[in-house]
Amino acid sequence: MAPRRYGKTSLLRALGARAEELGLIAVYVNFFGVVTAADIGERIELAYEQQLCGPLARWFDGVRATLRLAGPVPASIELTDARAQQPLLERLALPRRLFEKHGKRCLIAFDEFQDTLTAHARIDAVIRSEIEQHGDAASYVFAGSQVGMMRALFTSKRRAFFAQARAVDLGPLDPSEIARFVEQRFLATSKRVGTALKPLLAFSDGHPQRAMLLAHFVWEATAPRGEATEQTWGSALERVLLVEAAEELRGAWSSLQGGERRALLAIATGQPPYARSTQRQVGGSRGGGMEHAIRSLLDAGDLVEDRGSNTGYRLADPLLAHWIREGRTGR
Template structure:
């Protein structure tokens, strides 16, 4: 038994994984039948944990090489090729010496340094971003290696919509030209920015149009999550009321990570034999906000005043519509509709603001709460 059943880092053993039964079945079924999948949800809804959970299932772990590549921090095709190649190297190094050597020998377009550690005899690989001069060739070599692998491969690109922000305009067409001809490699495109994803996969003018199955990840329903929390408090000789779990569920609108983080900390703050009260939950949420505060303050320091004013206004509204109307501008003392339009466009590019069905909101719920508290220092998110 582990020390805390509300796991927030690393892999989650199946018994500590809440629900997602149907979603994991669909992912494995789609991939095992030779298809590709686009997985869509807001950030921190559990996409990466779900992918890793599926990777750990015997259906994947025993029959496939699995690769997980987070590309959120990348800003060019060259960086994409670098991160992709490095992750393939790291994964194969621990899985198959035969495949590892095939990969090393197949990377002819890079100036990477290969060798062996004299202490333990294991291969070494040093690849720097500057070693990649022709990323389109490097990508071809990586895909060729995976296509010739002795087991089928699953590649998950997390935050795949990031490629639409690269300066290279042909990256979608280049990747699609490779992917459509691969029979030994299957893909998960994990995405969080809905407006970009919709355009990328559902527009007939784009290379990835109609090329994958689509799975949208919604919040775990309260009827599943609340008993899950109460059960594990009980197993570890603590108690918590269902109605108090519901308070946190509603506060974070079912956001998987923030709920899990809160109950992880609340579990620590509840002694064996004790009860996790609303007061403990309130203090825990305050602590989570405080912990995130430094990062949010730095983020706000880099945002121009007009954009910041709009963020405060939309945070105060919770969810806002007609943000360029005279009424909204007057209510929140904004400058003009043109200034609001420009600020909204930039904030959406930064993924700090989302628009769905003409409704604008801040997708990071904790950031929204942080802004609300800045505007009203007396606000209480969880009643005592």
């Protein structure tokens, strides 16, 4: 589990590549934005179509012709009705059928898994009813960016997947690993990251996507066969803030509720969120309203707990934190 844009997809792709080296069949399915059970089934079917190759692709062409259409289900039919479940169950059963035919085990990665609940509040029970039969046929990885929802899916006794998977939280990358990777990439193109590396590492705070985004624009601002400097870093950061990520940051801010904005403003600027002085600075209440906002931000993955901070929290996105501190929210 990790916030969106934290490198989950890249990690899942790398895991799939490693699994294929070991002889498994890797299938990656992204459920981001699904609305209906039919959407879920179509995403699964499309993943097999695009990712299987050779004899397995030909096998799937034949199997696909036997699958029931995953079209819209009449409103009068509940998902608990077998007629509504069947098209989805047939697609979920593909690893079992592949194993029975070819004897090959699959590694199935379900990304943004929490979005399946948009189709139906108990869709996880339908999914489990099939994949729990897959024993030798498949292993599963469930990934998601709505941290609170993902945690509830696998830790609540009321959910179908309770205690069925081990939670793995993606934390910040080790700065030394980022440094080694960035230095190697610069050297591979006859450039040197130079003194731009230190502020890049400090600013990105281990955030995988932000570190790579900023490193790219430092590299782009470095002359051929040249060496980046702190000035190069400053220019790259300003370009990201003003151009490359400007719309993204404004969109993230505008999507928040008022209480959530006040909480992020307080924490980004180092003010204890429940202090009276903070309430005077950012407005709102320091009691239930602030507590509710922080809980919502934690569940969404926008905030993470940080016992080493005087606020008790930190923003997951260091770029957004800097943007807020600089007062760019009103620009």
